[in-house]
Amino acid sequence: MGRLNKRALLDRLHRLGTASRADLAKSLGMSQPTAGKIADELLRAGVLEEADLAPPRTAVNGAKAAARLGRPGRMLRLDRSRPRFMAIQLGVTETRLAALPVGADAEDCWSVRLETPGSAEQWVSELRRVAGQLPQKKFWGVLVSVPGLVDEQEGKVLFSPNLHWTEKADLRQLVGRVWKGPVALVQEERALALGHQYLTPESDDFLLVDFGDGVGGAVIVAGKLHANPLPISGELGHTPVLGNSRRCGCGATGCVETLVSTRGLLESFAETHAKSPKSWAALGASIAEHGIEPWLAAALEAAAVAIAGALNVIGLRHVVITGSLTQLPPAVMDYLKQAIERGAMWARFGRVEVEAAPRRRAAGLVAVGIDRLVLPMTGQIRPQAS
Amino acid sequence: MGRLNKRALLDRLHRLGTASRADLAKSLGMSQPTAGKIADELLRAGVLEEADLAPPRTAVNGAKAAARLGRPGRMLRLDRSRPRFMAIQLGVTETRLAALPVGADAEDCWSVRLETPGSAEQWVSELRRVAGQLPQKKFWGVLVSVPGLVDEQEGKVLFSPNLHWTEKADLRQLVGRVWKGPVALVQEERALALGHQYLTPESDDFLLVDFGDGVGGAVIVAGKLHANPLPISGELGHTPVLGNSRRCGCGATGCVETLVSTRGLLESFAETHAKSPKSWAALGASIAEHGIEPWLAAALEAAAVAIAGALNVIGLRHVVITGSLTQLPPAVMDYLKQAIERGAMWARFGRVEVEAAPRRRAAGLVAVGIDRLVLPMTGQIRPQAS
DNA sequence: TAACTTCCTGAGTTTTCTTAAGTAATATGA
DNA sequence: TCATATTACTTAAGAAAACTCAGGAAGTTA
Numbered sequence: 014m015g016r017l018n019k020r021a022l023l024d025r026l027h028r029l030g031t032a033s034r035a036d037l038a039k040s041l042g043m044s045q046p047t048a049g050k051i052a053d054e055l056l057r058a059g060v061l062e063e064a065d066l067a068p069p070r071t072a073v074n075g076a077k078a079a080a081r082l083g084r085p086g087r088m089l090r091l092d093r094s095r096p097r098f099m100a101i102q103l104g105v106t107e108t109r110l111a112a113l114p115v116g117a118d119a120e121d122c123w124s125v126r127l128e129t130p131g132s133a134e135q136w137v138s139e140l141r142r143v144a145g146q147l148p149q150k151k152f153w154g155v156l157v158s159v160p161g162l163v164d165e166q167e168g169k170v171l172f173s174p175n176l177h178w179t180e181k182a183d184l185r186q187l188v189g190r191v192w193k194g195p196v197a198l199v200q201e202e203r204a205l206a207l208g209h210q211y212l213t214p215e216s217d218d219f220l221l222v223d224f225g226d227g228v229g230g231a232v233i234v235a236g237k238l239h240a241n242p243l244p245i246s247g248e249l250g251h252t253p254v255l256g257n258s259r260r261c262g263c264g265a266t267g268c269v270e271t272l273v274s275t276r277g278l279l280e281s282f283a284e285t286h287a288k289s290p291k292s293w294a295a296l297g298a299s300i301a302e303h304g305i306e307p308w309l310a311a312a313l314e315a316a317a318v319a320i321a322g323a324l325n326v327i328g329l330r331h332v333v334i335t336g337s338l339t340q341l342p343p344a345v346m347d348y349l350k351q352a353i354e355r356g357a358m359w360a361r362f363g364r365v366e367v368e369a370a371p372r373r374r375a376a377g378l379v380a381v382g383i384d385r386l387v388l389p390m391t392g393q394i395r396p397q398a399s
Numbered sequence: 400m401g402r403l404n405k406r407a408l409l410d411r412l413h414r415l416g417t418a419s420r421a422d423l424a425k426s427l428g429m430s431q432p433t434a435g436k437i438a439d440e441l442l443r444a445g446v447l448e449e450a451d452l453a454p455p456r457t458a459v460n461g462a463k464a465a466a467r468l469g470r471p472g473r474m475l476r477l478d479r480s481r482p483r484f485m486a487i488q489l490g491v492t493e494t495r496l497a498a499l500p501v502g503a504d505a506e507d508c509w510s511v512r513l514e515t516p517g518s519a520e521q522w523v524s525e526l527r528r529v530a531g532q533l534p535q536k537k538f539w540g541v542l543v544s545v546p547g548l549v550d551e552q553e554g555k556v557l558f559s560p561n562l563h564w565t566e567k568a569d570l571r572q573l574v575g576r577v578w579k580g581p582v583a584l585v586q587e588e589r590a591l592a593l594g595h596q597y598l599t600p601e602s603d604d605f606l607l608v609d610f611g612d613g614v615g616g617a618v619i620v621a622g623k624l625h626a627n628p629l630p631i632s633g634e635l636g637h638t639p640v641l642g643n644s645r646r647c648g649c650g651a652t653g654c655v656e657t658l659v660s661t662r663g664l665l666e667s668f669a670e671t672h673a674k675s676p677k678s679w680a681a682l683g684a685s686i687a688e689h690g691i692e693p694w695l696a697a698a699l700e701a702a703a704v705a706i707a708g709a710l711n712v713i714g715l716r717h718v719v720i721t722g723s724l725t726q727l728p729p730a731v732m733d734y735l736k737q738a739i740e741r742g743a744m745w746a747r748f749g750r751v752e753v754e755a756a757p758r759r760r761a762a763g764l765v766a767v768g769i770d771r772l773v774l775p776m777t778g779q780i781r782p783q784a785s
Numbered sequence: 786t787a788a789c790t791t792c793c794t795g796a797g798t799t800t801t802c803t804t805a806a807g808t809a810a811t812a813t814g815a
Numbered sequence: 816t817c818a819t820a821t822t823a824c825t826t827a828a829g830a831a832a833a834c835t836c837a838g839g840a841a842g843t844t845a
Contacts, residue, residue, distance in 0.1 A: 326635055328625075
């Protein structure tokens, strides 16, 4: 079967949620036999399942067809019953695991959590222990979300200031010692962006920015993750800010990240509120009481400039914010949103949307699993022969 | 014929410059009969021509094959003899025209130049006059490079501060009154980026930044122009600069453009050198004499931050600079280059390249012509009397 | 001239998608 | 209840594009 059509059909079915073969054929503009064959193949492979539930007579399109005539379609959807992927979030403080099916539709829900140890060996032995407890041993593949600068092709971590041991480790090989099968590494923010898109398939073009220990982003254009040649992208947090002299973990001076990461905000907060405890709760309380003080405004402004610059260059109008900033009082997001609109060129011609969203790593990992493991790209375009 | 393979073959032939059917087949990893058939078809359509010149026995690959054995291939290349496209650069002060073949290999060379008039009607009548003088009347299409914010799909100009009449005009319809056939609009910086890639096909990933009346950019990733949903992208010039309060033509305050556009630089120069004439030549002379003064350093720094931010977010390591900055003493480009490297994250892991290049609009327009006019309309294009 | 190498092309096969036609499952109405 | 309309799915035949195989063409080497 043409991999391209298979991919298109799976994507469309994911967007529609539930659809019959005929719906898919019509929606994709391909013939019914073709759509039917592809669907059968995916069904046989266990990627799809039949939704036995009574077909929704309310019709896919909306309200116009109250009770559809004719033979009802056999509805299909992504398989939700059988776990296929072992999803692992390798976080700075915590490692989380879950066995996920192809059709995940919920927010992140990790079945196992453990403290991330300080070395590769310890991590593997923890994983092995967890794997022993899990009922299912075999998966189509293992998906690992990793923070830092990640070369997803090579499976190497180039740089990870808060998790240094990953830089020397061969993570794929490590995971391979616990579970057989392919292992895919995914840079954390890319997983978040894919997860957001997976769970809200109608958003096809956006910049996701995650605020946490660091500040990073990822770009989805036309429903696809922005692909670029370097193992680095979306590094919004390391845009230099003129006049900022804080040292960044990346080695440079003045990065946005030094102002708006969790640590950067707390540091600025402590500088101006010597008496308050240097804690996230105290910061939140202070903002709720005093509003956006100048130091915070400046930090948000710096982030907004970086974000607006990215929107202008890439040509987007939709920003999704995840992470720590969304947990502060709403005034923070409001300020950020206004600052972004001030700098975003499109705001002068149409609407710019800035929205807060939860982190959806698990769904993102599933999306990667489907993309790289279920529908592997048979490299059509080969490099030059010698 | 499969459009995809046709496109791939044409692209490969363009990169190789000259190649036989067998070279193309090998290089693309497709079978010889297929490559041969596609080549024949393109030859028949007049997109390719046979390079009768003695096949270069030195081989394509390099030195290893001194004198190749076997039957020599019939070398092919993009047709250079028959003009196919009417290329028009609609500039703020000057409109330039040239009739170009599919295979352009030289720097920009416009055959007609005329002052851009102040209204759509006058522009059309000028075009009509020029068209009357040209020997060739029929083309595969007309390609127009336009400054400002351009909706290439719709053929509308959203915003053009220095050429306001284009905002209300239907440029495609205007051109259609002079020449029959399809008309494609291309945003100026996008044309420049495509032109650079067309003439140096080995550069597949770069950010082009053009400095002139405004400052804008365009992104090429994996050999393709970055495509995005909005009719706006590459707008590096309108990244806000914290602390800059100059009003920009775009309506916002503090854009990079107000500091490093031709006008912005001259303004800053005049502010600090009240006695010197406010001219580009005087600016150049002053820089040659005094080096990079603080005001200029600040302006370049602001531009570099915007550029470095774009590199970090998009994930690139190669910048191509065109336009006015490249015509100032080399110290300017050197300073800019160093400032970009300071902000570009990749500089800490590998090389970041910043290069100056001439503007190559004409080639960019040809690239658009091939992409949008030659390849999609396979059936329509037949060998026409020239 | 014979042997060898490489290039090009024609013939038949495979893959993949399309159209067309037939069967299945439901609603509607006499 | 039964015929009819409508929609869903399946099977069969055909068309397009790319592949393999093989043979002729056009050179070099010995």
